[in-house]
Amino acid sequence: MKPTDTSDPDYFHKVVDCQWACPAHTPVPAYIRLIAQGRYSEAYLLNRESNVFPGILGRVCDRPCEPACRRTRVDEEPVAICRLKRVAADHRGDITDQLPKKPENTNGKRIALIGAGPASFTVANDLAPMGYECTIFEKLDKPGGLMRSNIPAFRLPEDVLMEELDYILNMGVDLKLGSPVASMQALLKEDWDAVFVGTGAPKGKDLEIPGRQDAANIHIGIDWLESVAFEHTKAIGKQVLIIGVGNTAMDCCRTSLRLGASSVKVMARKPREFFKASDWELEDAEEENVEIIVNHSPKAFVHENGKLTGMVFEQIEYDLNLAGAITGQRVTADVMIPCDDVILAIGQENAFPWIEEDAGIEFDKWDVPVIDKVTFESTKRGVFFGGDAAFGPENIIWAVEHGHQAAISIHNHCEGRVLTERTPDEMALKSAKMGMMEWRYSNAYDDAPRRKMRHVELVERFKKLDTEVELGFSAEQIATEVERCLNCDVHTVFEAPLCTECDACIDVCPVECLAITPVAENEDALRGALSASENGNGQSLYVSSELPLSGRVMIKDENICLHCGLCAERCPTAAWDMQEGILQIHYADDQAGSPKA
């Protein structure tokens, strides 16, 4: 088997599980170290480079980083990455003078951005400081997109949202509120150098079962949340049923409680392990005494004298195989559950009624636009899509990443370059050693369990719709939580020619992830040399070049390494070193020059 090529920037990037899992590749351990040092403003700005909205995402990110966290391989729960992001945002000083500025002169290129959500704002964030004239068109009379209309204010306060949107608007971005784009054709006839569609997935799915047509009091979840956010809806009945168990359903049930509902039931078709909602959103809803009822499939709405009185559900029994997959199901009974209102939260999709069929933008058979996965360009040159509008519902952090990538494409497009010529990521490594038993990072393993977010008391939080439930971390919680981070970005870097095969690293490793073994044909054979190989989480097996004394190789299971640095500490020849890896991501303003197309 060939030695591992660690010069590929992806190799060490992948070792940092959280950063690799984050669509925007936020350097999590690096900003957690800054927080640990009390450098909150720097932590905030480091976050902002990649994810643009640390204050918003520190509250409502879908956190793909946390399930990926290496900590879970030795501990029950991951590092509270999202909460620490909020810490950076909560405690930052005035950083306005360190943000990208409105340029003195524009470059004369005009970009139309449709929809004032996270995708469009990210494109504007990347392009406006470069001199592009960005105009955002928004049909509603407040910006934020789904972040405003679908995320309740008790999870994301309006001032937090507006502060981060204003940072971008202050870069000289023109925001046109109450300005729906009614026709793509008409827009294209105007003098725009590029068009970006960031209109989200605004169409909530309906439930076509008997009784659906006859009634008021049956709401589409995302429309209802929007109407609450814009204060058109201020009350709901006492008994509310939510259909669906995604994150939108969680927002619907918790919002209902604040609008006067006293009994809220979330009705799920399948058992709990099939729920789409994130665990923490389920927990937060259940903390508010929302009842979640499993194995009930909606059958019909029931009305009396034109008024909704309840819903009939089929109670379902499932057969599961050993892997937990459903292999069979049967209806065991019909159940009537009384209610005053029903909110449907069973999914959403993107919809473009304003894009004409002959606008030159191709849609596939599911009416989803055909978008290039790298450039985010549609089939029409100069028209780009991002966020939920591109590939259907995802989340804010994906929208941000789409925005970054679309911005690079728009820049290349305006410069007349080939869109796919994008400067690849680079990985810079620098030693973290300061001396004997001294490292530039906190290498000690702290076995503290995850800190729990403090919440406003139940009685208090229901008094006002916009009382933020989460209080943020206390100083003590911050101090403990930062130490839980394993600093996966401080990498174990091995120089085979220096190794004397003394085994000191193997002996000291607290998780037995190292071995020296004869060269073998394949990875499985090599893994056999490890006392416990836990091949998983998509992590690699590092294989060194042949060692000078015996011709064997050093192998390391990247999956279970805790980055404690003891191998490097005990190595007599510094063949092992701990080196901080800094991933350099090139955004639109940092693309290497490329030949004209």
Added chain:
Amino acid sequence: MTSFRKPKIQRKNEPLNDLGLARVDYEGAMSTLCAGCGHDSVTACLTKAFFELSIDPAKAVKVSGIGCSSKTTNYFLNDAHGANTVHGRMPSVATGAIAANSNLIYLGLSGDGDSLSIGLGQMAHAMRRNVNMLYMLENNGVYGLTKGQFSASADLGSLPKKGAPNEYPAIDPVALALSVGATFIGRSFSGDRKQLVPLIKAGLKHKGFALIDVISPCVSFNDHKGSTKSYAHTYEYYHQAVHADYVPPTDEIKASYDEGDVMPIELHDGGIIQLRKLDQNYDPRDRAAAFQKVMDSKATQEIVTGLLYIDETQPDMHEIQKMEDRPLNEIPYSELNPGAEKLKALQGAFR
């Protein structure tokens, strides 16, 4: 916080042994030896062997003398009994302890200085008495704790880090053990855990005196060119003659083996040591042949390793002396000290 302490971490899905204990339950304090010291590898191998044999740490006794190797008793089996004794006097303390309680598992840890210079007489007599213990001799050819003077195991002509070559012949602990009657004699290398861990397990299960001479390089004072106890030299002249695997009594012996290649030796506990002969025509049950092999290898500088000699038939000290099976602390005082009348009667019997 930066730290050089090894944290006690149990991975998820990490295997437990028959006692329900994890690997970390067999660990000890953090080593304070030099980074890269061979002794730390020996410590790791001992930890692994005790874990895999499911020996209750509280049923183990670690005894050592003075020296870098003797310090290592602190670095594993935190819950075991232990005595750091006087320089070179570990064998007599171990002998006494075994006389008092033969039901525990005894491990002696020593080095070439502690065993072959100041403690040579002690070690030789413990072997001669076939005391039931595993004696680990961590052999690096120098006095590391006093900054690297040659020890009695340094080879003739071996070069020090600075100064003149060694002018005295080496005492070979394996040759010595063969001549004074040890019943389990092995040699290994701290860098070869695949050989060392099974060898330690076999040595712990052997009834009688088991010596393992482990080449365990001193990274600070004897790991340079011209040294015959360096990592580089050991890797170059390393030769495996016999590989020993311990098979517990409960395990079925799965592999069928060709006579001549694998040789099973039954132990007192019903377990088996499977010897894989890497050198054909070498019989580790033949003391004279073993002696010949060791002497021959001297000429070629070859470091012959593995289980070089075993005799499972000899009685140990406990048996020879017809000692009490019960630990002395479990015997009622009236029985231990039957009183002046009984003593008088006994003395009368000798008159």
